[in-house]
Amino acid sequence: MRNFILFVRRFFNLILFLALEIVCIILIERTNTLQGNDIISSANTVSGIVYKKKSDVVYYFGLKKMNDSLLDENATLRKQIDQLHSVDTLRDSIVHKKISPTDSSIHIVKFADYLYRTARVINNSTNASDNYITINRGSKDGIGKNMAVISGTGVVGRVEHVSAHFASVLSVLSSKQKVSAKLKDGTNGFVVWDEKGPDILTMIDVPQQNIVKKGDSIFTNNYSLFFPPDVLIGTVLKTEVEKKKGLQIIYLRSSTNFHNLQYVYVIENKMAVEKKQVEDSSAKK
Amino acid sequence: MNVYLKNILRFCVIILLQVLILNKITLRWWNEPSGFPIFIPYVYPLFILLLPFETPVWALLIMGFFLGITVDTFMNTAGMHACATILIAYLRTNVLSALLPRNLSEYANQHPSIKSMGWMPFLVYSGFLIILHHSVFFTIELWNLSNFGMLLLKIAASAITSMLFVIVYLLLFTRQSTSRI
Numbered sequence: 001m002r003n004f005i006l007f008v009r010r011f012f013n014l015i016l017f018l019a020l021e022i023v024c025i026i027l028i029e030r031t032n033t034l035q036g037n038d039i040i041s042s043a044n045t046v047s048g049i050v051y052k053k054k055s056d057v058v059y060y061f062g063l064k065k066m067n068d069s070l071l072d073e074n075a076t077l078r079k080q081i082d083q084l085h086s087v088d089t090l091r092d093s094i095v096h097k098k099i100s101p102t103d104s105s106i107h108i109v110k111f112a113d114y115l116y117r118t119a120r121v122i123n124n125s126t127n128a129s130d131n132y133i134t135i136n137r138g139s140k141d142g143i144g145k146n147m148a149v150i151s152g153t154g155v156v157g158r159v160e161h162v163s164a165h166f167a168s169v170l171s172v173l174s175s176k177q178k179v180s181a182k183l184k185d186g187t188n189g190f191v192v193w194d195e196k197g198p199d200i201l202t203m204i205d206v207p208q209q210n211i212v213k214k215g216d217s218i219f220t221n222n223y224s225l226f227f228p229p230d231v232l233i234g235t236v237l238k239t240e241v242e243k244k245k246g247l248q249i250i251y252l253r254s255s256t257n258f259h260n261l262q263y264v265y266v267i268e269n270k271m272a273v274e275k276k277q278v279e280d281s282s283a284k285k
Numbered sequence: 286m287n288v289y290l291k292n293i294l295r296f297c298v299i300i301l302l303q304v305l306i307l308n309k310i311t312l313r314w315w316n317e318p319s320g321f322p323i324f325i326p327y328v329y330p331l332f333i334l335l336l337p338f339e340t341p342v343w344a345l346l347i348m349g350f351f352l353g354i355t356v357d358t359f360m361n362t363a364g365m366h367a368c369a370t371i372l373i374a375y376l377r378t379n380v381l382s383a384l385l386p387r388n389l390s391e392y393a394n395q396h397p398s399i400k401s402m403g404w405m406p407f408l409v410y411s412g413f414l415i416i417l418h419h420s421v422f423f424t425i426e427l428w429n430l431s432n433f434g435m436l437l438l439k440i441a442a443s444a445i446t447s448m449l450f451v452i453v454y455l456l457l458f459t460r461q462s463t464s465r466i
Binding site for chain 1: 303304305308324325342343346347349350353357358359360361362363364365367368371372375423426427461
């Protein structure tokens with residue numbers, strides 16, 4: 001016993017060092033599973049308040065830019081509403097149908113599956129290898145894990161940690177998540193980020209026969225559990241053919257400007273749980 | 286000023302500086318489409334580097350852990366910064382005693398600075414520990430050695446930039462006691 005105490009006293013520093021390192025490694029290990037820990041994240045109350053104070057100060061400098069972006073968004077939304085109202089029978093390509101509340105036709109996907117909530121961005125990073133955004137809404141406002149987050153112009157990310165008043169969002173600029181996407185002609189694929197900078201995303205494994213032009217838009221598809229379909233992800237910057245696999249890689253310029261995000265929409269998919277259940281039950285068999 | 290108060294104040298200043306200002310500065314040394322690594326300068330290890338000479342190692346370790354976890358909380362990195370900071374907190378005493386001519390206990394009531402150590406030893410001391418910190422941090426962050434060159438480039442570039450910021454910080458926040466004539 002005495003020897004043991006002597007040993008501990010002699011190597012106390014080394015033991016403390018190793019113990020603390022092990023604590024750190026356990027913490028890192030726990031975040032790598034998708035559950036994560038909510039205490040050491042920017043959804044935590046203390047860091048949330050610091051970020052909120054900072055955002056209150058910086059907020060005023062961006063008001064003009066924000067007004068412009070809201071105006072732009074209103075314009076696009078108005079355009080969409082007009083498209084829904086007018087049925088152009090002369091063109092045989094896409095005919096838009098007005099969705100009326102009395103229509104009980106089962107072919108129409110009711111867009112009320114998705115519930116939109118607004119939130120203000122109080123912290124934002126674009127330069128780590130997994131980027132997070134902190135927003136000023138939490139579980140008290142109905143935000144839950146895994147809800148999709150979009151901005152007025154395009155995809156932003158997915159909620160990862162939630163506290164009572166704050167939530168941190170894992171943005172698309174992360175190696176941890178990929179977004180299922182489709183080209184203009186409907187070909188599906190995945191969009192990932194490989195640290196080529198905060199505005200450049202990559203769409204991988206697109207078959208070579210798909211001809212993609214510079215400037216084409218790429219949208220989310222209906223496969224995702226979280227994102228609603230037809231949200232813009234980005235526009236094509238250039239394409240590259242991988243000779244070994246015979247597939248092409250598409251580089252996109254992301255439609256969201258991650259540098260000056262101020263407001264985002266958090267989207268709750270009310271059908272996500274049911275969809276997941278069905279998919280899981282068929283996967284088990 | 287009391288040494289405890291001074292260090293608590295410095296802790297707050299360095300954390301706020303790192304989190305609110307430096308985390309917003311994205312640097313890349315040249316603009317290339319294929320992508321040169323982007324990085325941010327980390328100056329917060331400076332808090333550990335500037336603690337008084339006779340701080341015991343256990344206190345250094347605990348403060349390093351606390352500092353790292355605070356930065357982790359703000360940056361959503363859960364333990365990566367803490368891991369790297371604890372390592373330099375543990376090695377700090379050994380590096381100092383290797384660099385300084387006299388025994389550490391003889392430097393009472395002083396803390397490592399350009400004034401107490403001289404330019405060259407201080408730069409070697411801080412440079413060595415910051416490079417160590419950055420290598421550990423980026424290795425943990427990337428966690429694969431598939432593009433080793435990229436990792437080395439990232440470590441080197443960000444360590445040099447951090448050192449520039451450390452020197453700027455020291456020049457700004459060191460009191461010039463000698464009269465300027």
